[in-house]
Amino acid sequence: MTAPAAKRGNAHIEVPDRGVIDIGSNTVRLVVYSGPKRAPNVWLNEKVTARLGRDLAETGAIPKEAENMALAGLARFAAILRDLGISDITTVATAAARDASNGAKFIKKVRALGLEPRVLSGVEEATISAFGVIGAFPGAKGVVADLGGGSLELVAIEKGDCHDGISLPLGTLRLPAIRESGDEKFAKAIRKQLQPAGFASQQEGPLYLVGGTWRALANYAMHNAQYPIQDPQAFCLTAGEADKVAKKLAKADPDALSSIPGISSNRAAGLPDAAAMLRVMLREFKPEAIVISAWGLREGVLFSALSTIARDQDPLLTAVTHFATPRGADITNATLEAAWTAEAVDGRNRGSERIRLAATMLAAATARIEPNMRIQHSTDWALEKRWVGLDHTGRAMIAQCLRASCAQPKIVPEYLRMADEDQLHRASAWGLANRLCRRIGAGTRISLLSSTLRREGDTLVLRFDESRAHMMADTVETELANLADWLGLKHEMTVGDVNGHSA
Numbered sequence: 001m002t003a004p005a006a007k008r009g010n011a012h013i014e015v016p017d018r019g020v021i022d023i024g025s026n027t028v029r030l031v032v033y034s035g036p037k038r039a040p041n042v043w044l045n046e047k048v049t050a051r052l053g054r055d056l057a058e059t060g061a062i063p064k065e066a067e068n069m070a071l072a073g074l075a076r077f078a079a080i081l082r083d084l085g086i087s088d089i090t091t092v093a094t095a096a097a098r099d100a101s102n103g104a105k106f107i108k109k110v111r112a113l114g115l116e117p118r119v120l121s122g123v124e125e126a127t128i129s130a131f132g133v134i135g136a137f138p139g140a141k142g143v144v145a146d147l148g149g150g151s152l153e154l155v156a157i158e159k160g161d162c163h164d165g166i167s168l169p170l171g172t173l174r175l176p177a178i179r180e181s182g183d184e185k186f187a188k189a190i191r192k193q194l195q196p197a198g199f200a201s202q203q204e205g206p207l208y209l210v211g212g213t214w215r216a217l218a219n220y221a222m223h224n225a226q227y228p229i230q231d232p233q234a235f236c237l238t239a240g241e242a243d244k245v246a247k248k249l250a251k252a253d254p255d256a257l258s259s260i261p262g263i264s265s266n267r268a269a270g271l272p273d274a275a276a277m278l279r280v281m282l283r284e285f286k287p288e289a290i291v292i293s294a295w296g297l298r299e300g301v302l303f304s305a306l307s308t309i310a311r312d313q314d315p316l317l318t319a320v321t322h323f324a325t326p327r328g329a330d331i332t333n334a335t336l337e338a339a340w341t342a343e344a345v346d347g348r349n350r351g352s353e354r355i356r357l358a359a360t361m362l363a364a365a366t367a368r369i370e371p372n373m374r375i376q377h378s379t380d381w382a383l384e385k386r387w388v389g390l391d392h393t394g395r396a397m398i399a400q401c402l403r404a405s406c407a408q409p410k411i412v413p414e415y416l417r418m419a420d421e422d423q424l425h426r427a428s429a430w431g432l433a434n435r436l437c438r439r440i441g442a443g444t445r446i447s448l449l450s451s452t453l454r455r456e457g458d459t460l461v462l463r464f465d466e467s468r469a470h471m472m473a474d475t476v477e478t479e480l481a482n483l484a485d486w487l488g489l490k491h492e493m494t495v496g497d498v499n500g501h502s503a
Contacts, residue, residue: 016043019086020298021077023093023110023117025053025171026149026266027212028070030077031298032086038135038310039319039388040302044080048073049266052106053096053150056169057177062100071109078113090301091117094125095150095171122167125297126153130162132300133208133293135315136233136388142205143285146296147213147274149173156203160311164199170277172213172270179273183250190280200285206236207287210296212267213274218292219262220271221245228414229383230262233294234391242290243282249275294386316389320358323385327365334360336448341433344453344460345487346426355394356430358387359401363434364443366402378402392418397427404431409486425486432483436462439479440471447471452498460484462493469495 014034022029027047035041050070052062081089091110097103097119110117120128129146134157141158148171155165170178170193179186194200200207209217218232224245227235237245249257250272257268282290295303303311321331338353338360346356359382366378382399390398396418400411409428411421419427433453440462441447450465462480464471477493484491 014041014043016084016086018088018302019081019090020301021074021089021091021115021117022298023052023070023074023091023097024148025056025094025096025151025173026051028052028073028077029298030080032081032084033302036318036322037302037306038313039315039322040299041322046077046080051149051173053100053171053173056096056099056150057174060100061102062096062106067102067106067109070106071113074110074115075113078115089115090305091115092128092297092301093117093119094148094297095122095167095169098122099150099169122151122153123165125151126155126165126167127162128300128304129153129210129297130155130157130165130300131304132295132297133157133210134160134162135299135303135311136293136295137208137291138315138389140205140208141203142208142291143200143203143287144208144210144293145214145281146210147172148211149270152277154197154200156199157208158203158205164197166197168193168197172274175270175273175277179276183276186276187280190277191284194281194284197285200281205287206289206291207281207285208291208293210293213270215292215294216257216263216267216271217245217249217275217278220249220257220260223260223262228417229392229395231294231384231386232262232292233386233388235292236392237290239282239287239289243279246275246278246282250279295388314354314389316358316387316394317354319387319389320361323381324361324365328368329361329364331357331361333443333445334364336445337364337434337437337443340437340448340451341430341453344455344483345429345433352394352397352423352426355390355397356401358390359398359427359430360434362398363402363405363431366405367438374406375403375408378406393423397423400424400427401431401434404428405434406431407435409482429483429486432479432486436476436479436483439473439476450498455489456492459490459492460487462491463496463498464494465498466495 016032016034019032027049029047032044033040034043050066052066055063097107107117130144133144144155146153150171152168152170155162178189215232218235252272254268257263258265338357366374369377379399383395396415411424415424437443450468452463454461472493480491
């Protein structure tokens with residue numbers, strides 16, 4: 001088979017090289033990935049809303065119509081993967097195929113299409129979803145709640161691993177039948193089903209919500225609050241805030257919900273029941289907060305296949321490097337620049353080095369954009385592009401840094417909903433320092449190695465090696481003054497040896 005053109009040509013073209021087919025109770029989905037293994041990019045995302053599990057609560061079987069729709073979609077997915085020349089394919093099937101009386105016959109028909117589906121047990125499904133969250137939130141500690149059409153998976157995570165996984169028959173397609181008897185009996189039934197998950201109330205940390213219905217809940221909350229960004233990845237609510245949102249949603253009209261951006265009619269239909277269940281979960285588990293994870297089962301499949309070394313890579317820096325390099329940035333120069341500015345900008349106030357390095361790389365890429373488009377493009381990168389390994393505070397800090405890199409250091413009031421004033425003030429200093437780096441010599445390695453930027457008392461001193469005195473331009477001093485003023489310091493530009501001794 002002829003390889004895709006991208007494999008033979010430009011290395012900067014994204015090449016799709018792996019795919020995951022997820023045969024769920026509500027949707028059958030194909031996701032094709034490209035980019036780095038630790039932080040894959042979604043190259044193609046297609047789904048068929050077959051609703052294989054819609055009759056599980058009544059008949060216990062997959063309806064014929066749903067089966068035919070799913071098989072037609074899977075045949076198409078298999079053809080797409082062949083056309084793309086992708087051989088790294090993982091196919092998984094969850095609750096509907098696992099629980100339906102005719103599930104085994106359905107899987108046999110899937111195999112006839114040339115696919116090799118793995119029917120996951122409830123514990124396997126919970127564990128793999130949990131690894132998706134671990135991949136998106138390095139160091140995460142809490143409970144993962146993955147809500148699908150046929151089941152709810154719960155599993156505890158900490159120290160890069162998971163334990164106590166359990167699968168419960170509480171998927172969005174099964175909840176309506178339980179709720180028909182009224183809210184009081186519904187809550188009682190949910191509490192009874194949650195009893196085997198007692199570990200969730202003992203586990204410290206937030207409740208990580210995985211699945212399209214939970215993302216729709218986040219979209220509802222963000223829309224109502226006029227939140228500054230739209231991507232729900234890493235969106236966080238306190239338990240009290242989540243309960244207030246869920247209380248409103250539990251009584252909401254699905255038709256009205258589907259008019260909200262990010263909430264499809266399919267998700268809207270199951271959202272009130274899911275919200276009612278979440279209220280019970282909050283009371284039973286008492287989590288510190290809820291956090292939305294856009295990564296789940298499919299990403300968990302990929303993350304689980306990585307080596308320990310690959311898992312330990314920083315997903316944010318991996319993704320930013322992959323994104324920014326073809327846009328003119330270089331991680332070596334960005335690291336040097338971050339080190340050159342560290343003492344002057346952050347002093348001893350460290351702890352955000354990885355965020356500052358990511359912002360520095362994106363600022364370098366921003367400088368390659370047409371000037372009148374820089375702020376809009378770069379802040380969209382920070383706020384709306386889905387970065388894993390980054391919370392909303394980090395997004396706001398990167399966006400503030402990029403604005404300052406475009407000579408707009410004034411703090412954006414909306415960002416104060418995600419980060420505090422000190423954090424944003426510091427991020428603007430990063431951006432102004434980036435401007436200074438670019439000004440003294442286009443940010444080249446030699447320009448940084450032959451100069452230093454230091455705080456000396458109440459003065460910000462930019463010192464050039466004697467051999468580089470010709471770099472002391474008025475434009476450089478202007479940027480130095482802007483940075484010093486932002487930091488509340490005086491400024492001085494001088495010549496001397498770069499070890500700090502005056503000439």
